[in-house]
Amino acid sequence: MAASEGVLAGGASPDGVEDGAPVLIIGAGAAGLRTAIELARSGVDCLVVGKRRHGDAHTRWAAGGVNAVLGTLDPDDRWDIHAADTIREGGYICDPRSVELLARESPARVMELADWGCPFDRTAEGRINQRYFGAQSFRRTCFVGDVTGQAMLDSLVDKARELHIPFREDIFITRVLVRSGSVGGALGLDLESGAPLHFPASSVVLAAGGCTSLYRRSSSRDDENTGDAVALAYDAGTALRDMEMIQFHPTGMTAPEEMRGRLVTEAVRGEGGRLFNVRGERFMERHAPDQMELAARDVVARAIWQELRAGRGTEGGGVLLDISHQDPDMVRERLPSIHGRFLDQGIDITSEPMEVAPTAHYPMGGVVVDADTGATSVAGLYAVGEAAAGVHGANRLGGNSLAETLVFGRRVAADIVRDLETDGPDGRLSPDPADWERHVTRVDATRTARGEHDPEDLMARLRGIMWEHGGIVRSGDGLRAGLAELEVLTRHARDLDVAGSRAGPHALARALTLPFALLAAEAILRSALLRDESRGAHYREDHPEGHPEDRTAAGTARLVNIVCRRGRDGGMRLSTSPVPPIPPVIQQALAEHHALDYHHLE
Numbered sequence: 001m002a003a004s005e006g007v008l009a010g011g012a013s014p015d016g017v018e019d020g021a022p023v024l025i026i027g028a029g030a031a032g033l034r035t036a037i038e039l040a041r042s043g044v045d046c047l048v049v050g051k052r053r054h055g056d057a058h059t060r061w062a063a064g065g066v067n068a069v070l071g072t073l074d075p076d077d078r079w080d081i082h083a084a085d086t087i088r089e090g091g092y093i094c095d096p097r098s099v100e101l102l103a104r105e106s107p108a109r110v111m112e113l114a115d116w117g118c119p120f121d122r123t124a125e126g127r128i129n130q131r132y133f134g135a136q137s138f139r140r141t142c143f144v145g146d147v148t149g150q151a152m153l154d155s156l157v158d159k160a161r162e163l164h165i166p167f168r169e170d171i172f173i174t175r176v177l178v179r180s181g182s183v184g185g186a187l188g189l190d191l192e193s194g195a196p197l198h199f200p201a202s203s204v205v206l207a208a209g210g211c212t213s214l215y216r217r218s219s220s221r222d223d224e225n226t227g228d229a230v231a232l233a234y235d236a237g238t239a240l241r242d243m244e245m246i247q248f249h250p251t252g253m254t255a256p257e258e259m260r261g262r263l264v265t266e267a268v269r270g271e272g273g274r275l276f277n278v279r280g281e282r283f284m285e286r287h288a289p290d291q292m293e294l295a296a297r298d299v300v301a302r303a304i305w306q307e308l309r310a311g312r313g314t315e316g317g318g319v320l321l322d323i324s325h326q327d328p329d330m331v332r333e334r335l336p337s338i339h340g341r342f343l344d345q346g347i348d349i350t351s352e353p354m355e356v357a358p359t360a361h362y363p364m365g366g367v368v369v370d371a372d373t374g375a376t377s378v379a380g381l382y383a384v385g386e387a388a389a390g391v392h393g394a395n396r397l398g399g400n401s402l403a404e405t406l407v408f409g410r411r412v413a414a415d416i417v418r419d420l421e422t423d424g425p426d427g428r429l430s431p432d433p434a435d436w437e438r439h440v441t442r443v444d445a446t447r448t449a450r451g452e453h454d455p456e457d458l459m460a461r462l463r464g465i466m467w468e469h470g471g472i473v474r475s476g477d478g479l480r481a482g483l484a485e486l487e488v489l490t491r492h493a494r495d496l497d498v499a500g501s502r503a504g505p506h507a508l509a510r511a512l513t514l515p516f517a518l519l520a521a522e523a524i525l526r527s528a529l530l531r532d533e534s535r536g537a538h539y540r541e542d543h544p545e546g547h548p549e550d551r552t553a554a555g556t557a558r559l560v561n562i563v564c565r566r567g568r569d570g571g572m573r574l575s576t577s578p579v580p581p582i583p584p585v586i587q588q589a590l591a592e593h594h595a596l597d598y599h600h601l602e
């Protein structure tokens with residue numbers, strides 16, 4: 001189906017109040033659509049909204065695959081080993097119940113998606129094929145070439161269409177409405193017309209993705225992953241967890257400008273690609289002499305960062321990834337999309353190196369949810385997918401995030417159905433005129449603002465601050481400096497020039513995104529400051545101890561999750577909570593020490 005066809009359009013009345021569906025789903029990636037499909041199958045009406053065209057969510061970019069213990073090629077694989085791999089890679093601060101549910105239920109969710117038409121690669125016997133992925137003990141990653149996310153999203157869009165699930169394109173939600181501790185809907189605007197909108201709903205699902213676009217280099221797109229989900233949740237009065245945990249992928253593109261940060265798949269290194277600094281030194285010899293370029297992502301990313309900091313990078317701020325010593329036919333055959341993408345830039349990777357640098361790739365933290373239901377502490381408010389915390393701890397296992405969207409999308413829907421059966425469908429639908437008036441005034445005032453600071457410039461500065469101070473290598477001083485710079489930015493964000501912005505037609509959306517981005521950035525920096533250890537993707541050069549696998553030594557005392565929420569005085573309050581105990585069956589699998597030193601794809 002063409003992305004722009006949509007499903008069914010919802011409609012707004014002249015005062016901007018949308019037709020009320022009992023459930024509003026903010027986000028049309030895999031998580032939002034899987035939730036909507038389950039609701040529709042249970043006979044519950046919902047409305048899905050997204051910032052872009054239907055079928056064009058960030059999920060589309062996922063490449064390598066989705067994890068599920070099917071045992072197609074490795075019959076010894078088990079759900080508890082999948083859980084153990086996830087917890088080990090997650091630095092032992094994953095929520096064990098979330099991990100258990102993910103590992104137990106992802107096989108059924110993947111099989112179901114295959115039944116709905118997702119064209120997973122098959123073995124000669126017709127079973128779903130599986131490939132290796134980094135830090136996993138067995139081949140358990142199901143895939144559709146290197147376009148798994150696109151294939152999954154297309155299948156989900158088709159299913160949603162078959163079930164006549166209403167969808168609104170180009171909608172930007174700016175606030176979740178909460179009254180007396182319960183959700184009452186959301187406010188937003190139509191990005192095409194700028195018209196303010198009010199979506200009454202008795203349940204709201206935040207499936208609005210992550211926050212890696214807050215970094216100067218990210219594998220996402222500028223208008224996605226700007227922290228909307230976590231900010232909407234925080235403003236609604238619920239808590240965030242482990243926001244400091246940001247996964248940096250070692251190899252993103254450095255040029256051209258519009259491709260900066262786009263992922264250069266790990267498969268290049270898997271096929272023999274070598275990393276060199278500008279002096280021609282194969283620097284991984286110094287950083288990981290055994291595993292070299294195939295060391296873990298955080299290790300390679302830090303190695304590249306150190307080369308750049310020592311002035312051994314290229315003028316474009318990268319290092320060189322070279323696969324030109326390999327057979328050109330093999331390179332063209334095994335790496336077709338990377339070969340094509342660089343050829344478009346005039347670089348033939350069969351004869352010359354690529355320039356690469358680390359890129360922000362995935363936030364492990366997010367909204368605090370109940371593992372079984374996806375419910376937050378605000379009645380009727382849920383979070384799912386990249387928006388939610390729990391599964392990934394301090395570092396994500398590649399292939400687990402797509403699995404998470406399917407497993408927990410279905411679970412969230414099941415809980416909403418139960419809730420509606422108990423409370424009745426129309427309990428909290430009536431719009432509040434005062435909320436609406438404030439919203440219209442805010443949108444109008446923002447659109448016409450003629451202050452000093454262009455929101456586009458402020459966002460660029462924010463991305464620079466996060467890259468410099470909240471990036472791959474952090475320190476207490478750097479984080480404090482970053483927070484001070486954020487404070488200045490926050491003041492400037494109160495004096496915006498939207499009407500004259502160089503963002504043109506996108507200026508209003510940029511301006512309304514800024515408070516989300518500032519909030520998410522503050523949560524990342526404050527949480528990173530509080531976590532005075534190095535664990536998983538979070539590396540403090542002033543506290544380099546506490547290796548993720550060191551559960552019994554330095555790490556034990558610090559096995560905590562960091563939680564932040566708004567305090568009574570309006571400021572951000574941080575606290576720690578102990579990680580729940582790991583169930584004995586997963587502890588047993590951890591003790592078996594399954595491991596595969598093979599870092600592949602994604």
Ligand SMILES: Cc1cc2nc3c(=O)[nH]c(=O)nc-3n(C[C@H](O)[C@H](O)[C@H](O)COP(=O)(O)OP(=O)(O)OC[C@H]3O[C@@H](n4cnc5c(N)ncnc54)[C@H](O)[C@@H]3O)c2cc1C
Pocket residue numbers: 026027028029030031032049050051052056057058059060061062063064065066067148149171172173174207208209210219220224225228229263361362384385386387398399400401402403405602
């Ligand atoms: C290059 C790349 C490769 C990847 N490869 C893999 C892989 O191989 N395997 C794997 O498991 N994971 C992979 N990931 C991660 C994975 O793609 C994501 O974690 C997952 O797709 C997230 O799905 P989601 O539905 O939670 O969010 P998204 O797909 O990000 O969808 C978010 C939705 O929310 C909407 N939205 C956001 N804010 C608002 C707002 N304020 N108002 C209204 N709508 C809003 C957006 O428009 C969008 O529709 C990869 C990621 C990248 C960047």
